[in-house]
Amino acid sequence: SIALEHGSHRLGKRTDEMMQTWRNYGLGQFIHWGLYAIPGGHWEGKYYGGAAEWIRSWKDMPNEAYDELYKEFDPQNFDPRAWAKQAKSLGAKYMIITTKHHDGFCLWPSEYTDYDVTNSPYGKDIIGPLVEAYDAEGIDVYLYFSVMDWNHLGYRSKLETEEDREAYEGFKEFTRNQLLELLDLYPTTKGLWFDGTWDAAWKEQAAFADKLETEMREKIPGLIIGSRFRPDDYGNRHFDSNGDLMGDYEQGWERKLPETFEDTKGNDWDCVMTVPENQWGYHSDWRGHVKTSFELIEMLVKSVSLNGNFVMNFGPDGQGSIREEETKLAAEIGDWMDVNHEAIYGCGYLDWKKQDWGYYTKNRETGKVYMVVFNRPLNGALRVKTPSKIGLEKVYSLKEPSVTYEPEEVHKDEYFIHLKESKTSKGPVVIVIEPTKEKQQEGTEYQK
Ligand SMILES: C[C@@H]1N[C@@H](c2nc3ccccc3[nH]2)[C@H](O)[C@@H]1O
Numbered sequence: 115s116i117a118l119e120h121g122s123h124r125l126g127k128r129t130d131e132m133m134q135t136w137r138n139y140g141l142g143q144f145i146h147w148g149l150y151a152i153p154g155g156h157w158e159g160k161y162y163g164g165a166a167e168w169i170r171s172w173k174d175m176p177n178e179a180y181d182e183l184y185k186e187f188d189p190q191n192f193d194p195r196a197w198a199k200q201a202k203s204l205g206a207k208y209m210i211i212t213t214k215h216h217d218g219f220c221l222w223p224s225e226y227t228d229y230d231v232t233n234s235p236y237g238k239d240i241i242g243p244l245v246e247a248y249d250a251e252g253i254d255v256y257l258y259f260s261v262m263d264w265n266h267l268g269y270r271s272k273l274e275t276e277e278d279r280e281a282y283e284g285f286k287e288f289t290r291n292q293l294l295e296l297l298d299l300y301p302t303t304k305g306l307w308f309d310g311t312w313d314a315a316w317k318e319q320a321a322f323a324d325k326l327e328t329e330m331r332e333k334i335p336g337l338i339i340g341s342r343f344r345p346d347d348y349g350n351r352h353f354d355s356n357g358d359l360m361g362d363y364e365q366g367w368e369r370k371l372p373e374t375f376e377d378t379k380g381n382d383w384d385c386v387m388t389v390p391e392n393q394w395g396y397h398s399d400w401r402g403h404v405k406t407s408f409e410l411i412e413m414l415v416k417s418v419s420l421n422g423n424f425v426m427n428f429g430p431d432g433q434g435s436i437r438e439e440e441t442k443l444a445a446e447i448g449d450w451m452d453v454n455h456e457a458i459y460g461c462g463y464l465d466w467k468k469q470d471w472g473y474y475t476k477n478r479e480t481g482k483v484y485m486v487v488f489n490r491p492l493n494g495a496l497r498v499k500t501p502s503k504i505g506l507e508k509v510y511s512l513k514e515p516s517v518t519y520e521p522e523e524v525h526k527d528e529y530f531i532h533l534k535e536s537k538t539s540k541g542p543v544v545i546v547i548e549p550t551k552e553k554q555q556e557g558t559e560y561q562k
Pocket residue numbers: 146165167168309368386394
């Protein structure tokens with residue numbers, strides 16, 4: 115292996131309590147909110163086809179015009195308790211809020227820049243009330259922070275000249291100051307979700323990032339930081355030059371999901387997902403495919419079945435309202451979670467053979483197995499193949515446990531379970547299996 119000073123500092127998974135809690139979340143809520151919500155994907159009557167939070171980079175929108183938007187930021191409809199209540203009914207166990215996106219506008223009162231909420235007409239801290247409201251609902255809060263900052267004069271995407279390097283030193287200090295400030299102001303935060311770390315300039319900062327990550331972890335013991343923050347000695351992120359995971363979990367699944375357990379390399383991971391194809395910040399004209407609650411539930415279940423967390427994005431509008439499409443989805447997913455959360459919370463990967471009807475999840479504590487059925491076979495027969503020596507002790511409907519199933523053994527360790535669920539069920543159906551303990555092989559009596 116390659117000698118690294120700033121590569122991965124831990125082999126294998128974190129097993130501490132905070133990480134176990136993270137692992138068991140299942141469902142999270144991403145919130146992208148900032149100045150970009152004011153134009154909402156349009157400028158001077160023209161439609162911007164890119165991601166709304168990137169509108170500043172659009173050739174038809176002068177940077178100066180964007181940078182003046184803070185003078186219009188006055189979200190009178192902002193109601194953090196209502197947002198937290200909605201997230202609770204959705205069934206989210208954690209929430210990730212953009213404290214500062216690529217545009218550099220800070221939703222908290224930062225002493226290190228004037229480009230923050232205190233200099234907007236709104237004038238007040240946004241992050242604090244959100245942290246308070248979500249903590250009150252028992253939903254853990256994580257802080258999204260973009261290292262890339264188009265507003266800061268010292269920011270560089272690459273370091274070419276001596277002047278670049280000098281300016282970037284100031285930018286690094288500013289970045290460190292803001293991060294330590296966020297942890298001081300919001301000490302109940304459970305972790306940081308970093309973004310905007312793909313620049314060449316940042317990839318040269320292995321030592322700086324390593325020291326800063328250590329400082330942050332010292333400030334809040336147990337803090338959870340993903341693989342997108344630190345570059346290693348050779349500028350590699352997510353996985354160091356020896357292929358070892360950086361940070362506490364893999365943060366590479368943005369708007370995409372792993373297909374197989376092998377794709378996850380057995381690591382912890384999260385998938386962050388937009389409702390439209392590619393809009394994180396508020397866009398007033400969603401075009402292309404907008405995901406249904408059925409699709410989002412399938413992505414959630416697929417994530418949990420592969421040992422990951424699924425984080426659904428919300429983009430509140432410029433006045434601080436959650437748009438109706440997201441409210442509707444939150445209600446539909448929440449209704450399904452009300453009945454079926456047992457197959458999500460505290461669940462993860464089960465090594466039974468994947469079947470076409472859907473996904474297995476396994477409750478890490480009870481060992482109970484959940485069959486989440488998305489594709490009902492025309493003959494209603496759900497095939498289940500178990501590893502040998504494991505039987506199906508009890509099988510019943512999660513929604514109505516009085517509805518029990520007698521598996522039909524069709525081959526050795528292979529069964530058909532004949533669906534009884536009414537065809538009217540809107541979302542996927544969940545069947546619970548209480549597997550028999552693994553029978554001891556003959557003659558393997560353990561020595562007393
Ligand atoms: C979580 C997501 N990450 C940001 C982002 N910027 C990108 C630039 C290039 C490629 C992918 C990107 N994702 C998006 O704006 C959103 O915040």
